[in-house]
Amino acid sequence: MARISAGIATSHVPLIGVAIDQNRGHEPYFKPILAAYDWTRHWISRPENKPDVVILVYNDHASAFDMNIIPTFAIGCAERFAPADEGWGPRPVPMVENHAPLAWHIAQSLILDDFDMTIINKMDVDHGLTVPLSAVFGQPDAWPTRVIPLAVNVVTYPVPSGNRCWLLGEAIARAVESFDEDLTVQIWGTGGMSHQLQGKRAGLINQAWDQRFLDDMVADPARLRAIPHIEYLRETGSEGIEMVMWLIMRGALGPNVRELHRAYHVPASNTALGHLVLEKTS
Template identity: 75%
Template sequence: MARITAGIATSHVPLLGVGIDQKKMDDPYFKPIYAGYEWTKDWIAKPENKPDVIVLVYNDHASAFDMNLIPTFAIGCADTFTPADEGWGPRPVPLVKNDADFAWHVAQSCILDEFDMTIINKMNVDHGLTVPLSLMFGQPDAWPCKIVPLAVNVVTYPPPTGNRCYNLGKAIRRAIESYEEELNVHVWGTGGMSHQLQGPRAGLINAEWDQRFLDDLSKDHERLRNIPHIEYLRETGSEGIEMVMWLIMAGALGASPKALHRHYHVPASNTAVGHIVLEPAS
């Protein structure tokens, strides 16, 4: 049977992709940011930790979806997905290869579990998905595992609640554990942490709130799943709502996972960068 062996969460700041693509990792500005990912790069390269498949939760930034089509939860079920051109050409990263049979199984299981997933067979994937892969795997000729894209609407109101995301994570776990092939599966949550990109509060960073959020990923899932939208907006800025995507990962891992590694840095661009590696409780 397939099983979840780890959960990883990280910010997906587009600037971090630019720094990798332009080989600026050792520049004074970038070096302390990327240093926080070295532990994970070493850890995930070990055979016992390397995933066969990643369910990668991210949000699209108007590359695949626009105001004409706004799915709350969309799962990619095609064989491949192409890096998007976000206005300056596609990132020089590998094609995203999916485990389509596994993705279809997850889609079917979640739909029959009463989650209305939108099934996507053609979409380009932007920095929300490719930057986390670059942070963990560097610049390989091909990504070392299959990736199931799971896009969440956190751009246009109303986004899903944290509790709904957490429960989707639990449904994904049930789907994974009912898959008969033996697979090592990771669930990744991306986006955040506190940041606001426009308006009078542009540049807002709330390090105290972010650190408590990181604490409670291994201590208090009940608090996290019940944080209301207005608190995200008030405390973490207009884009801080992206952190509900981390709760899909948390729900998939279950209560009281073990934190293996943690990193927090400000700023990257005008954003707080957070990263954590979790192991499900036995």
């Protein structure tokens, strides 16, 4: 039986990828940004913590989808996915190798569980997916785990509610547990934290709100499920809504978790960088 053992939440700031790709992690600006992941890199390198598969929840930034097709939830079921060209060439990172049998199983299970998933058999994956992999695994010749991409629309309204994302996480956990292969699976929720990229509030960062969100990932996840979209927009900026993707990860871990690691750093570009590692305890 496959099992979900842990969850990782992290921002997917493009600048993290720039620092890693250009070997600039020693520079004063980048050093504390990459240091946020030092603990996690050591933890995940230990054999008992290494996942066979990562279900990576992210949002596409107009690389695979545009205004013509806007899936609310999409799962990648192809054998592999190439890094996307986001306007300055693809990142120099490995191909993403999927666990296609598990991805297809999850897709079927979710659809029969009344989630209308979009199945994607061809797409490139952008920084939303590759930056978290680089932050945790560095610059390997091949990613040391299989990766199932799960894309969420948090770019164009309407976007899914936090509660719907939580329920999807619970359904993913049921799907994984019904897969008849001995696999250790992690689920990662990416995006956020507070930031706004345009308009009069460009550069907005709400550290107090972010820190409470990090607290309540463990202490009061029920509160997070009920946060309305307007609160994300008002308190965390237009792009802060990405944090609903963290709730897919959190819902998949079940009611009881233990916080293993937390990091928070401002600024990372014009964004607040948040990072959590949670262990499933029941």
